Amino acid sequence: METLFALLIGLLIAAGVFLLLSRSLVRVVLGLSFIAYGGNLAILTVAGLREVAPPLLTLRGPYMDPLPQALILTAIVIGFATTALLLTVALRAYQVAGHADVAAFGDNLARDPHAEDDTFADPEHQGPDRPDEPEAEPVPIIVRPRSRP
């Protein structure tokens, strides 16, 4: 039984990851839900699937392990909160960007890393034991016209 569930969890995770990698925002959110399902089931499975009573003391034992269940209960609620937040963020992102294509959302870090020329914090201050440089032509500072974003 654990083996079957391990396979099912694998399937759920695989589906979740595949959705996560898609370009559509909604599918990314759905993908996370699938990963959450897989995770919850994994906790349950790892604790052992046995044909015993649920942890209700009104019933006669032996009981299932209650601890993983408590953990999953928390996880379900947190997972729901995550989904809600992501969905709202997706909504907002769509409103701001005008599209829901994850791959097209820019990242500030993706800007050209060489945009700032690689100077030291203080070019004059390279240490007093630098050799005396011959008088050099002053390098003109090129000011690029700032394009409108």
Place this chain on the structure above:
Amino acid sequence: MTLAAFFPFLIAALCAWLGPRLGRRTGYVAAAAFLPALLLIPELLGMPGSAPALEVTRWVPELDLHLAFRGDGFSLLFAVLIGVIGTLASLYSVAYLSEHEKFGRFYAYLLCFGGSMLGLVLSDNLVALFGFWEMTSVTSFLLIGLWHTRSAARDGAMKAFLVSALGGLALLAAVALIALGGGSTSLSGLDLSALRASPFFTPALLLTLLAAFTKSAQLPFHLWLPTAMEAPTPVSAFLHSATMVKAGVVLVAKFGLIFGTSALWPAIIVPVGLATLVWGAWLALRQTDLKALLAYSTISQLGLLMSLYGLADAEGRFAATAHLLNHAAFKAALFFVVGIIDHETGTRELPRLGGLRRALPVTFAVALLAALSMAGLPPLGGFISKELFYEAMVHQGPLYLAVAVLGSTLTFAYSFRLMRVFLGPLRAPAGAQPHEAPPGLTLPAAALALTALAFGLLPGMAEALTRTAQTALNFGAYGGYLSLWHGVTPALIATVLTWALGAALVTQADRVGDLGRRLTPRTNANTVYYSLTQLVNVFASWLIARTQGLALPDQLRIMLAATAVISGYALVRAPQVFHPFGDLPLGVLPVAALLVGGAVGVLLSRNRLTAVIVTGLTGFGTAAAFLAFRAPDLALTQLLVEAVTVILFLLAFRYLPGVRDLPRTRGRYAFDLTVAGLAGIGATLLVLSSVRFLAPPISPYYLEYSYKGGGGKNVVNVLLVDFRGFDTLGEITVVGIVALAVLSLVRLGRRGRTRTEPGAPPPEDLAPDLPAARVPVTQQERP
């Protein structure tokens, strides 16, 4: 001693608080921080005779880490030195700093630094010693970068920190190796013979040397010290005369007792020290900035101290300890003098200054004494310690002596170069009206200069001070003594030669300058440092641009692929034996079908509604699984959450585009499929291997106490609200924060400043199949 090391930290906190209230007068409070260190003087004076005190405070016994402070003669001597110079520097800064300084910050840093330095010299525990060592690096970083609005100060602080942190890491490794080899983390409790026999001995030796060389600015690592001059002058005086830079010297002196038996120890230190002596002095001769001159002079003098302690014999230790005291006195005095000049004229540039002796007579007298001591002229302390240095080098051989003479000649020359600001016709920048500095500035300098004079005139006093360290450093048997006149010895002949050569250098200053311009190599430690840091920067931006600057899916792909590779490697290295395929209970097959149906269906679905409903299928499947496996609470919660989620999605769909996947390129599609498949396989294997390592459950405790302790028969509920109540509280908080975030995000949409301006071209990154016109009009905006 424990108090001496920690009192400055206490006062530092006080100063940070008092700084904005008392202004510059905070310095008087700060000076009191070194009182416990000064109270060690009586203990020091009884020193060569009395046994060293040991104060141990247990700290982290598991790591064999205690605050053990051991007051042997050398440690106490150094602690007192730090105390004296620290007090003087604090008092000096009262008059030195401008009204607009951040006094709280300045004094807090200064005292933290003083405290860590005291801890470093007094500590008997290797691990604590390393801790204090690193603290000196951090606090000196803060001190050097005190004027952090200037990029030069930032650069200098960074450089100093990078270099000394490199040494700090080496020291950490060395300390670990020594503790392993010597069987103890206590410096005085090491089993030296076991350590010497262990294979860790040579690596520990080399690492210790790396640490000492970086901290004490020995030759390849000397680059940080001149740029550390970006710190305010009182800090420079403190850092460079008594303390931080001497930490490496202390290390060599103390660890010389451990490693000195190895031939490798003097074979590395002495040449490096002598090379630093000569090269530092040569570079000092070329400086035009007074502080830079002193900085290189410090490098050079540290080279001298290193080479003497590195000899690891009684003669070298005696001479080094004597010179250590002299150096602290004259170098701190000179820094104070330079501070006065800077204060009075507004510049430290040698060519712009001259003839200041008339305007600043007292400063001139102080500077003269200190500079003569630095140059090694009688009747000052510097002369005596230089004689001892020559004496030691005479015993090492003519080559060593020649290098020593060369270094001292250059020292002689730059000492006179420094004095040029006082000689000749008066020259000062326009507008500056140099006049004698207030006593707050001159008195600390004068006190130090007079000490330098006293060391020369009363050699017995200097000798008594030097001899306090004899038991600690093991030079009690050395028969030499301090005196101005030892008779005509080889050392005296070398000294006379030094003066002659030095005088020649002084008279031929212009030619020496020309030679200097030609001889200075184009590649030096600084250029190497800057090209290295630039290399790191370029590489880092290259890496960031290719890994973190990507669109989200691409970043995820990289992360997942990396995980797949790493865990795949782990799997190959340690193959697990998994459970055989067990029985297949028919009862759970419908559940499995639900789960599979959901997972497959969502991948195939083209319509967003279908996708959500199919996802719900999996959700209900999970709920069914919970039910099947005896977790009714979970099933109930899952069902409720599932219902709410579907509603949430439907609400969101009102404003979101269709769920149909945007096309991926063929390569990406294949890659994604592979990664997803691997992730699935990984999850399966993880679950299987975890099942195998089933630990005995801790739940019998909960089952037993659920009713007894919590009064509830539903164990899961009791667990949530009683046993893990705070966990649940945290969970509720998370949900609450999310609710707030969702609310504010939704309300943000009200104003709809989201659109591109009317008539503006669509943004470039807009997907081609989504025209800008499809931007929704939110509900609130409708009339």
